[in-house]
Amino acid sequence: MFRTFLKVNDRCPACAEDLSHHQADDAPAYFVILIVGHIVVPIVLAVETAYAPPYWVHFSLWPALTLILAIGLLQPIKGAIVGWQWAGRMHGFDDVPDNGGMGVRKAT
Ligand SMILES: [Zn+2]
Structure with a gap:
């Protein structure tokens, strides 16, 4: 579904679903920071507590x-968010144009 690393195709190459109106925005970056932080920080603390390695070990391991x-x-994660928007009929994935997302229909 991606034409480059993070650029979503306008149409699904398998089923031609229109993907042009996804709005992942910065949600993928937010979730990546959340998940990576919850993985890396406990490991850093555990290694420091157990082994107290010199700083060069920390500087060579954790940024990498x-x-x-x-x-x-x-x-x-970006693919999952676009899929979530599609499954929830958000952001133009609904047949009703401009309905505001999350299945909430604007009063007309
Ligand atoms: Zn498809």
Whole structure:
């Protein structure tokens, strides 16, 4: 569903579903920060508590782990958010134009 790393195709290449009106915005980055933080910070604290390694060990491990996890999770999480918007009929995935998302229909 992606034409580049984070650019979503206008149409699904498998079923031609119109994906042009997804609005993932910065939700993927938010969830990546949330998840990676909850993975890396406990590991950092556990390693520091158990082994108290010198700072160069910390500086060589955690930025690399954070970068690998963030880059590895960004595309699947963005795909999941676009899929969630599609499943919830949000942001133009509904047949009703401009209904505000989350299944809430604007008063007309
Ligand atoms: Zn499809």
